[in-house]
Amino acid sequence: MRIPRALTIAGSDSGGGAGIQADLKTFAALGVHGMSAITSITAQNTYAVTRVVDLDPDMVVEQIRVCLEDIGVDAIKTGMLHTREIIEAVAGELRKVRVPKVVDPVMVAKSGAPLLRDDAIRSLVEEMLPLANVVTPNAREAERLTGKRVADLEDQKRAAREIASMGAKAVVVKGGHIDGPVVRDVLYVDGEFHVLEAERISTKNTHGTGCTFASAIAAYLAHGFTTVEAVRHAKEFVTDAIRYGLDLGRGPGPVNPTWSVLRRAWLFEAVERVRAAVEELDRVDGIGWVCPESMINLAEVIPYGSDRSDVVGIPGRIVNVGGKLKASSCPKPGGSRHVASAVLVAHSLDRRVRAAMNVRYDERILLAARDLGLTVSSYDRSKEPPEIKSVEGMSIRWGVGEAFNRAGKVTDIVYHLGDLGKEPMITIFGEDAVDVVKKLLRILNKVGQFG
Numbered sequence: 001m002r003i004p005r006a007l008t009i010a011g012s013d014s015g016g017g018a019g020i021q022a023d024l025k026t027f028a029a030l031g032v033h034g035m036s037a038i039t040s041i042t043a044q045n046t047y048a049v050t051r052v053v054d055l056d057p058d059m060v061v062e063q064i065r066v067c068l069e070d071i072g073v074d075a076i077k078t079g080m081l082h083t084r085e086i087i088e089a090v091a092g093e094l095r096k097v098r099v100p101k102v103v104d105p106v107m108v109a110k111s112g113a114p115l116l117r118d119d120a121i122r123s124l125v126e127e128m129l130p131l132a133n134v135v136t137p138n139a140r141e142a143e144r145l146t147g148k149r150v151a152d153l154e155d156q157k158r159a160a161r162e163i164a165s166m167g168a169k170a171v172v173v174k175g176g177h178i179d180g181p182v183v184r185d186v187l188y189v190d191g192e193f194h195v196l197e198a199e200r201i202s203t204k205n206t207h208g209t210g211c212t213f214a215s216a217i218a219a220y221l222a223h224g225f226t227t228v229e230a231v232r233h234a235k236e237f238v239t240d241a242i243r244y245g246l247d248l249g250r251g252p253g254p255v256n257p258t259w260s261v262l263r264r265a266w267l268f269e270a271v272e273r274v275r276a277a278v279e280e281l282d283r284v285d286g287i288g289w290v291c292p293e294s295m296i297n298l299a300e301v302i303p304y305g306s307d308r309s310d311v312v313g314i315p316g317r318i319v320n321v322g323g324k325l326k327a328s329s330c331p332k333p334g335g336s337r338h339v340a341s342a343v344l345v346a347h348s349l350d351r352r353v354r355a356a357m358n359v360r361y362d363e364r365i366l367l368a369a370r371d372l373g374l375t376v377s378s379y380d381r382s383k384e385p386p387e388i389k390s391v392e393g394m395s396i397r398w399g400v401g402e403a404f405n406r407a408g409k410v411t412d413i414v415y416h417l418g419d420l421g422k423e424p425m426i427t428i429f430g431e432d433a434v435d436v437v438k439k440l441l442r443i444l445n446k447v448g449q450f451g
Helices: 019-029 057-070 084-094 118-131 139-146 153-164 209-222 227-243 259-282 338-349 363-371 394-407 433-447
Strands: 005-013 033-044 049-054 075-078 101-103 170-173 182-189 192-199 298-301 311-313 318-321 324-327 355-360 376-378 413-416 425-430
Touching: 005 019, 005 057, 005 209, 019 033, 019 209, 019 259, 033 057, 033 084, 057 084, 075 084, 075 209, 084 118, 101 118, 101 209, 118 139, 139 153, 153 170, 153 182, 153 192, 170 227, 182 227, 192 227, 209 227, 227 259, 259 298, 259 311, 259 324, 259 433, 298 338, 298 433, 311 338, 338 355, 338 394, 338 425, 355 433, 363 376, 363 413, 363 433, 376 394, 394 413, 425 433
Parallel strands: 005 033, 005 075, 075 101, 376 413
Antiparallel strands: 033 049, 170 182, 182 192, 298 311, 298 355, 318 324, 355 425, 413 425
């Protein structure tokens, strides 16, 4: 199997959040073999850059040369090029290579430390921009390249066009530094503007955002995507990396390029556990009486999951067939709505709790659970505020939250006695889907009957 290859030419971040460390994580997460040519070594953490040592330009060039001579390359990304001498040496080598090149004009670290000398800006413009298939300045970098303020969408468009006139084939002027609830990046390519929008995520953990975005573009170009496709996919990738950033250190923590890989792995594991739990239920005769009229769902959320797409459930639910519980279909992400809402609330309060299952209300179940030492809480659906009731999907979130608040913790069981048109229900919570089913079977053994 031939894997796409990408080379990052950038500085090393000893804190692991930006630079070649972020680039290589991004390449790996996107299925690309990553290589590196280190330009500078920085001693930095989340809040400061305390020292910068530039490598000899000949050593930078030699790293590039030996990688390309042996392994080859499908896309190149440049980041921190601290000095005029390094820029000129790198540019001279890249003129020999006919693959897509992404230039991230890194100028200032997240901590505020300069990463590009003032006397090197002209070299960056004259030597690197004409080689670039894509240039990715943020608003502050675009201001330094153009000498004009970038404060809104029209400024971004003007700056993108002006930077393109310096020789770059495509320019993305990023909007993260521009205030507003939505982050807008402006891509200018082939004489057209493309505005890419994403929600602004409330977090301080954004270290490495620019490196991750640029290296994601390079990775998608290495896979053969067009410039527009690569930038759009990279925008989605970096938005998730920010959303699931790591709260490390005393300053801005790093974004998390590996989140997409972890998410896929965790979803697969959750599918397997829900399947195993359903098989455990299927082996028990006479258990069908616990199925309510609205049927059962069994759901498990992945670690740090935040919405229904992060929750594995059973589309069509679990039904009573001849006294046995049978799943209507195979477990899949997004396969639950109501139980997913319940488990998302529980998981947000206690990261150890990742699964839940609803069963019919029966006083014997509650008595048996208490006898086993399981914790129980409840809420009154008749007291649900009108503004909650009027919003689809909020009732469960409100009710489960109320029950946990009453108990002062996430409990093993939450129940309610129903309301007009609403069936009474018991929901069992646990560490995972198998744990939930084991709790149910312990309870039913205590009840002493299956029918």
